[in-house]
Amino acid sequence: MRNRITRRAALLTVGLAAASQALTPATDFTASASARASTAEESLRRYTQQKLQWKRCDTKGPDTLQCATLTVPLDYSDPDGKTIGLAVSRLKASSTKERRGVLLLNPGGPGAPGLDLPAGRLQKAAEGNNPAEGNTPAPSGTPGQAEESDDNYASIAWSVMCADTRTWSHDPERYRREAIRDKARDPLYGDFAATIKPCAFWRQGSEPQTRIDNTVGALITQNEWDPQTPLFAGQAMHRALRGSRMLTVAGGEGHGVLYAPDGNTCADTAATVYLTTGRLPAKDLTCRAAAGRK
Numbered sequence: 009m010r011n012r013i014t015r016r017a018a019l020l021t022v023g024l025a026a027a028s029q030a031l032t033p034a035t036d037f038t039a040s041a042s043a044r045a046s047t048a049e050e051s052l053r054r055y056t057q058q059k060l061q062w063k064r065c066d067t068k069g070p071d072t073l074q075c076a077t078l079t080v081p082l083d084y085s086d087p088d089g090k091t092i093g094l095a096v097s098r099l100k101a102s103s104t105k106e107r108r109g110v111l112l113l114n115p116g117g118p119g120a121p122g123l124d125l126p127a128g129r130l131q132k133a134a135e136g137n138n139p140a141e142g143n144t145p146a147p148s149g150t151p152g153q154a155e156e157s158d159d160n161y162a163s164i165a166w167s168v169m170c171a172d173t174r175t176w177s178h179d180p181e182r183y184r185r186e187a188i189r190d191k192a193r194d195p196l197y198g199d200f201a202a203t204i205k206p207c208a209f210w211r212q213g214s215e216p217q218t219r220i221d222n223t224v225g226a227l228i229t230q231n232e233w234d235p236q237t238p239l240f241a242g243q244a245m246h247r248a249l250r251g252s253r254m255l256t257v258a259g260g261e262g263h264g265v266l267y268a269p270d271g272n273t274c275a276d277t278a279a280t281v282y283l284t285t286g287r288l289p290a291k292d293l294t295c296r297a298a299a300g301r302k
Contacts, residue, residue: 051087055080065097065123073127074098099126111283118168120161170210178208223251227282227289229275231260232297246292253288255279259297272297 058079065075077093101107115122170176177183183204190198226249230242239256246254257265257272265272266279274295281287 052081052084055087060096062098069124070099070127072099073124074100075123095123097123097126099131108284108286118165118172166206166210170205170207171212174212176205176207176210180204180208183208220245220248222249224249225286225288226252227255227279228252229255229257229265229279231257231262231265233259233261234263236263254292255289255295256293257295257297260295261297 060076060078062074062076064071065073075095075097078096079091079093081087082090082092113122113125115125183202186202187199187204190202192198194201228242228246228249230237230239232239234242242254242256246252255265255275255278257275260272265275267276272295274293278289278293278295282289
Protein backbone atom coordinates (compact mmCIF):
# COMPACT_ATOMS: atom_id res chain seq x y z
CA MET A 9 0.00 0.00 0.00
CA ARG A 10 2.81 2.36 0.95
CA ASN A 11 4.70 1.64 -2.29
CA ARG A 12 1.54 2.27 -4.28
CA ILE A 13 1.04 5.67 -2.58
CA THR A 14 4.72 6.50 -3.10
CA ARG A 15 4.47 5.67 -6.82
CA ARG A 16 1.33 7.79 -7.12
CA ALA A 17 3.06 10.69 -5.37
CA ALA A 18 6.05 10.35 -7.68
CA LEU A 19 3.80 10.26 -10.76
CA LEU A 20 1.89 13.30 -9.48
CA THR A 21 5.13 15.18 -8.94
CA VAL A 22 6.34 14.32 -12.45
CA GLY A 23 2.98 15.31 -13.90
CA LEU A 24 3.03 18.68 -12.15
CA ALA A 25 6.60 19.30 -13.31
CA ALA A 26 5.67 18.47 -16.90
CA ALA A 27 2.60 20.70 -16.68
CA SER A 28 4.75 23.48 -15.26
CA GLN A 29 7.23 23.14 -18.13
CA ALA A 30 4.43 23.11 -20.68
CA LEU A 31 2.81 26.21 -19.21
CA THR A 32 5.98 28.24 -18.90
CA PRO A 33 6.16 29.37 -22.58
CA ALA A 34 2.46 30.31 -22.54
CA THR A 35 2.91 32.24 -19.30
CA ASP A 36 5.92 34.04 -20.71
CA PHE A 37 4.00 34.79 -23.91
CA THR A 38 1.06 36.20 -21.96
CA ALA A 39 3.35 38.34 -19.84
CA SER A 40 5.18 39.56 -22.94
CA ALA A 41 1.93 40.40 -24.75
CA SER A 42 0.67 42.19 -21.65
CA ALA A 43 3.88 44.20 -21.44
CA ARG A 44 3.62 45.21 -25.10
CA ALA A 45 -0.02 46.26 -24.63
CA SER A 46 0.94 48.28 -21.58
CA THR A 47 3.76 50.01 -23.46
CA ALA A 48 1.47 50.82 -26.39
CA GLU A 49 -1.17 52.21 -24.04
CA GLU A 50 1.40 54.36 -22.29
CA SER A 51 2.75 55.74 -25.58
CA LEU A 52 -0.77 56.76 -26.64
CA ARG A 53 -1.69 58.28 -23.30
CA ARG A 54 -0.98 61.84 -24.42
CA TYR A 55 -3.54 61.37 -27.19
CA THR A 56 -6.21 59.45 -25.28
CA GLN A 57 -6.14 61.81 -22.30
CA GLN A 58 -5.81 65.15 -24.06
CA LYS A 59 -8.19 67.96 -23.07
CA LEU A 60 -9.94 69.50 -26.05
CA GLN A 61 -10.55 73.24 -26.23
CA TRP A 62 -14.18 73.55 -27.36
CA LYS A 63 -15.55 76.76 -28.87
CA ARG A 64 -18.34 77.82 -31.18
CA CYS A 65 -17.70 76.50 -34.68
CA ASP A 66 -18.95 79.43 -36.71
CA THR A 67 -20.98 82.59 -36.26
CA LYS A 68 -23.27 81.49 -39.11
CA GLY A 69 -24.11 78.19 -37.42
CA PRO A 70 -26.00 77.44 -34.22
CA ASP A 71 -24.25 78.62 -31.06
CA THR A 72 -24.76 75.17 -29.48
CA LEU A 73 -22.53 73.49 -32.10
CA GLN A 74 -18.96 73.46 -30.79
CA CYS A 75 -15.70 72.58 -32.53
CA ALA A 76 -12.21 71.55 -31.43
CA THR A 77 -9.03 70.06 -32.90
CA LEU A 78 -7.99 66.55 -31.88
CA THR A 79 -4.28 65.70 -32.15
CA VAL A 80 -3.54 62.16 -33.37
CA PRO A 81 -0.40 60.38 -34.62
CA LEU A 82 -0.02 60.26 -38.37
CA ASP A 83 1.13 56.65 -37.96
CA TYR A 84 -0.16 54.80 -34.89
CA SER A 85 2.77 52.41 -35.09
CA ASP A 86 5.01 55.44 -34.46
CA PRO A 87 3.10 57.46 -31.82
CA ASP A 88 6.14 59.61 -31.06
CA GLY A 89 6.45 60.64 -34.70
CA LYS A 90 4.61 63.22 -36.77
CA THR A 91 1.13 64.25 -35.67
CA ILE A 92 -1.88 65.76 -37.43
CA GLY A 93 -4.95 67.64 -36.23
CA LEU A 94 -8.49 66.37 -36.83
CA ALA A 95 -11.36 68.84 -36.65
CA VAL A 96 -14.27 67.49 -34.59
CA SER A 97 -17.59 68.97 -33.49
CA ARG A 98 -20.15 68.20 -30.82
CA LEU A 99 -23.72 69.06 -29.94
CA LYS A 100 -24.62 68.37 -26.33
CA ALA A 101 -27.92 66.72 -25.45
CA SER A 102 -30.55 69.31 -24.58
CA SER A 103 -31.74 67.13 -21.69
CA THR A 104 -29.28 65.31 -19.42
CA LYS A 105 -32.16 63.16 -18.18
CA GLU A 106 -32.86 61.80 -21.67
CA ARG A 107 -29.22 61.52 -22.72
CA ARG A 108 -28.42 57.98 -23.87
CA GLY A 109 -24.72 58.28 -24.58
CA VAL A 110 -22.47 59.47 -27.42
CA LEU A 111 -23.55 59.15 -31.05
CA LEU A 112 -20.44 59.34 -33.24
CA LEU A 113 -21.05 60.62 -36.78
CA ASN A 114 -18.59 59.95 -39.60
CA PRO A 115 -19.40 61.49 -43.01
CA GLY A 116 -17.51 58.82 -44.93
CA GLY A 117 -16.57 60.07 -48.37
CA PRO A 118 -13.86 59.07 -47.59
CA GLY A 119 -12.49 62.30 -46.25
CA ALA A 120 -15.65 64.41 -46.60
CA PRO A 121 -16.13 67.29 -44.14
CA GLY A 122 -18.63 66.50 -41.40
CA LEU A 123 -18.53 69.26 -38.80
CA ASP A 124 -22.14 70.17 -39.51
CA LEU A 125 -23.51 66.63 -39.17
CA PRO A 126 -24.69 66.89 -35.54
CA ALA A 127 -26.83 69.96 -36.32
CA GLY A 128 -29.65 69.86 -38.82
CA ARG A 129 -31.89 67.02 -39.93
CA LEU A 130 -30.46 64.39 -37.58
CA GLN A 131 -30.85 66.68 -34.58
CA LYS A 132 -34.45 67.41 -35.52
CA ALA A 133 -35.23 63.72 -35.85
CA ALA A 134 -33.75 63.00 -32.41
CA GLU A 135 -35.91 65.76 -30.95
CA GLY A 136 -39.05 64.32 -32.54
CA ASN A 137 -39.39 66.97 -35.25
CA ASN A 138 -39.70 66.64 -39.02
CA PRO A 139 -36.13 66.55 -40.44
CA ALA A 140 -37.30 67.96 -43.79
CA GLU A 141 -38.60 71.24 -42.32
CA GLY A 142 -36.31 74.25 -42.30
CA ASN A 143 -32.60 74.33 -42.84
CA THR A 144 -29.77 74.83 -40.33
CA PRO A 145 -26.76 76.73 -41.73
CA ALA A 146 -23.62 74.64 -41.71
CA PRO A 147 -20.36 75.88 -40.20
CA SER A 148 -18.01 77.25 -42.84
CA GLY A 149 -15.04 75.13 -41.81
CA THR A 150 -12.70 73.97 -39.09
CA PRO A 151 -12.06 76.35 -36.17
CA GLY A 152 -10.49 79.43 -37.71
CA GLN A 153 -10.04 77.76 -41.09
CA ALA A 154 -11.90 77.55 -44.39
CA GLU A 155 -13.12 74.28 -45.88
CA GLU A 156 -10.50 72.06 -47.46
CA SER A 157 -10.03 72.68 -51.17
CA ASP A 158 -11.39 70.25 -53.74
CA ASP A 159 -7.85 69.14 -54.62
CA ASN A 160 -7.05 68.40 -51.00
CA TYR A 161 -10.32 66.49 -50.59
CA ALA A 162 -9.49 64.37 -53.64
CA SER A 163 -6.05 63.58 -52.21
CA ILE A 164 -7.57 62.52 -48.89
CA ALA A 165 -10.14 60.34 -50.63
CA TRP A 166 -7.57 58.54 -52.77
CA SER A 167 -5.19 58.05 -49.83
CA VAL A 168 -7.92 56.21 -47.96
CA MET A 169 -9.24 54.18 -50.87
CA CYS A 170 -5.81 53.16 -52.14
CA ALA A 171 -4.37 52.16 -48.78
CA ASP A 172 -7.56 50.56 -47.48
CA THR A 173 -7.39 47.42 -49.61
CA ARG A 174 -4.75 45.07 -50.96
CA THR A 175 -6.62 44.22 -54.17
CA TRP A 176 -5.66 47.14 -56.45
CA SER A 177 -3.81 45.92 -59.51
CA HIS A 178 -0.43 47.51 -60.26
CA ASP A 179 -0.45 46.34 -63.88
CA PRO A 180 -1.34 49.16 -66.36
CA GLU A 181 -2.08 46.60 -69.07
CA ARG A 182 -4.88 45.12 -67.00
CA TYR A 183 -6.58 48.51 -66.76
CA ARG A 184 -6.25 48.98 -70.53
CA ARG A 185 -7.94 45.62 -71.21
CA GLU A 186 -10.74 46.30 -68.75
CA ALA A 187 -11.35 49.80 -70.16
CA ILE A 188 -11.73 48.33 -73.69
CA ARG A 189 -14.05 45.62 -72.37
CA ASP A 190 -16.21 47.97 -70.31
CA LYS A 191 -16.50 50.57 -73.10
CA ALA A 192 -18.05 47.91 -75.33
CA ARG A 193 -20.36 46.71 -72.56
CA ASP A 194 -21.30 50.13 -71.14
CA PRO A 195 -20.72 52.78 -73.86
CA LEU A 196 -21.81 55.75 -71.75
CA TYR A 197 -19.60 55.32 -68.70
CA GLY A 198 -17.76 52.02 -68.79
CA ASP A 199 -14.27 52.97 -69.93
CA PHE A 200 -14.18 55.99 -67.61
CA ALA A 201 -14.91 53.85 -64.56
CA ALA A 202 -12.39 51.20 -65.59
CA THR A 203 -9.49 53.49 -66.42
CA ILE A 204 -6.28 53.38 -64.41
CA LYS A 205 -6.45 54.92 -60.94
CA PRO A 206 -3.80 56.48 -58.66
CA CYS A 207 -4.03 53.29 -56.61
CA ALA A 208 -2.12 51.46 -59.34
CA PHE A 209 0.97 53.39 -58.23
CA TRP A 210 0.18 53.65 -54.51
CA ARG A 211 2.29 51.65 -52.12
CA GLN A 212 0.52 49.23 -49.81
CA GLY A 213 -0.81 50.64 -46.56
CA SER A 214 0.99 49.73 -43.34
CA GLU A 215 -2.13 49.34 -41.21
CA PRO A 216 -3.53 45.79 -41.19
CA GLN A 217 -7.05 45.26 -42.41
CA THR A 218 -9.72 45.22 -39.74
CA ARG A 219 -11.63 41.97 -39.42
CA ILE A 220 -15.32 42.55 -38.81
CA ASP A 221 -17.00 39.61 -37.15
CA ASN A 222 -19.11 40.32 -34.08
CA THR A 223 -22.63 40.57 -32.68
CA VAL A 224 -22.94 44.35 -32.40
CA GLY A 225 -26.56 45.47 -32.61
CA ALA A 226 -26.17 47.76 -35.63
CA LEU A 227 -28.81 49.01 -38.04
CA ILE A 228 -27.53 48.91 -41.62
CA THR A 229 -29.43 51.12 -44.08
CA GLN A 230 -29.06 50.55 -47.81
CA ASN A 231 -30.60 51.81 -51.04
CA GLU A 232 -31.17 49.09 -53.60
CA TRP A 233 -29.46 51.17 -56.30
CA ASP A 234 -26.58 52.79 -54.42
CA PRO A 235 -23.82 53.54 -56.98
CA GLN A 236 -21.06 53.92 -54.38
CA THR A 237 -21.70 51.14 -51.87
CA PRO A 238 -23.70 48.52 -53.77
CA LEU A 239 -26.39 46.35 -52.25
CA PHE A 240 -24.23 43.22 -52.10
CA ALA A 241 -21.66 45.09 -49.98
CA GLY A 242 -24.30 46.15 -47.46
CA GLN A 243 -25.58 42.58 -47.31
CA ALA A 244 -22.05 41.30 -46.69
CA MET A 245 -21.65 43.76 -43.79
CA HIS A 246 -24.98 42.55 -42.40
CA ARG A 247 -23.69 38.97 -42.42
CA ALA A 248 -20.44 39.98 -40.71
CA LEU A 249 -22.28 41.93 -37.98
CA ARG A 250 -24.29 38.99 -36.76
CA GLY A 251 -26.36 41.04 -34.32
CA SER A 252 -27.42 43.59 -36.92
CA ARG A 253 -30.65 44.26 -38.77
CA MET A 254 -30.76 45.44 -42.36
CA LEU A 255 -33.07 48.15 -43.65
CA THR A 256 -33.28 48.10 -47.45
CA VAL A 257 -35.09 50.72 -49.53
CA ALA A 258 -36.39 48.76 -52.53
CA GLY A 259 -36.07 50.90 -55.65
CA GLY A 260 -34.10 53.50 -53.69
CA GLU A 261 -31.39 55.35 -55.59
CA GLY A 262 -28.37 57.31 -54.43
CA HIS A 263 -25.82 56.99 -51.66
CA GLY A 264 -27.78 58.51 -48.78
CA VAL A 265 -30.79 56.84 -47.20
CA LEU A 266 -31.86 58.75 -44.08
CA TYR A 267 -33.29 62.19 -43.34
CA ALA A 268 -33.15 63.59 -46.86
CA PRO A 269 -35.42 66.57 -47.68
CA ASP A 270 -37.57 64.21 -49.77
CA GLY A 271 -36.71 61.22 -47.60
CA ASN A 272 -38.36 57.89 -46.99
CA THR A 273 -40.74 58.02 -44.01
CA CYS A 274 -40.56 54.25 -43.47
CA ALA A 275 -36.75 54.27 -43.27
CA ASP A 276 -36.54 57.50 -41.26
CA THR A 277 -39.01 56.22 -38.65
CA ALA A 278 -37.14 52.94 -38.11
CA ALA A 279 -33.81 54.75 -37.85
CA THR A 280 -35.16 57.34 -35.41
CA VAL A 281 -36.49 54.62 -33.11
CA TYR A 282 -33.08 52.93 -33.16
CA LEU A 283 -31.14 56.14 -32.53
CA THR A 284 -33.38 57.40 -29.72
CA THR A 285 -34.13 54.12 -27.93
CA GLY A 286 -31.48 51.63 -29.07
CA ARG A 287 -34.19 49.21 -30.26
CA LEU A 288 -33.63 47.38 -33.53
CA PRO A 289 -36.49 46.23 -35.78
CA ALA A 290 -37.67 42.73 -34.84
CA LYS A 291 -36.43 41.51 -38.23
CA ASP A 292 -34.83 42.83 -41.41
CA LEU A 293 -36.99 45.57 -42.91
CA THR A 294 -37.74 46.53 -46.50
CA CYS A 295 -39.16 49.97 -47.28
CA ARG A 296 -40.42 51.04 -50.69
CA ALA A 297 -39.14 54.09 -52.48
CA ALA A 298 -41.99 56.53 -53.11
CA ALA A 299 -42.90 57.21 -56.74
CA GLY A 300 -40.79 60.08 -58.03
CA ARG A 301 -38.60 59.97 -54.89
CA LYS A 302 -36.13 57.24 -55.69
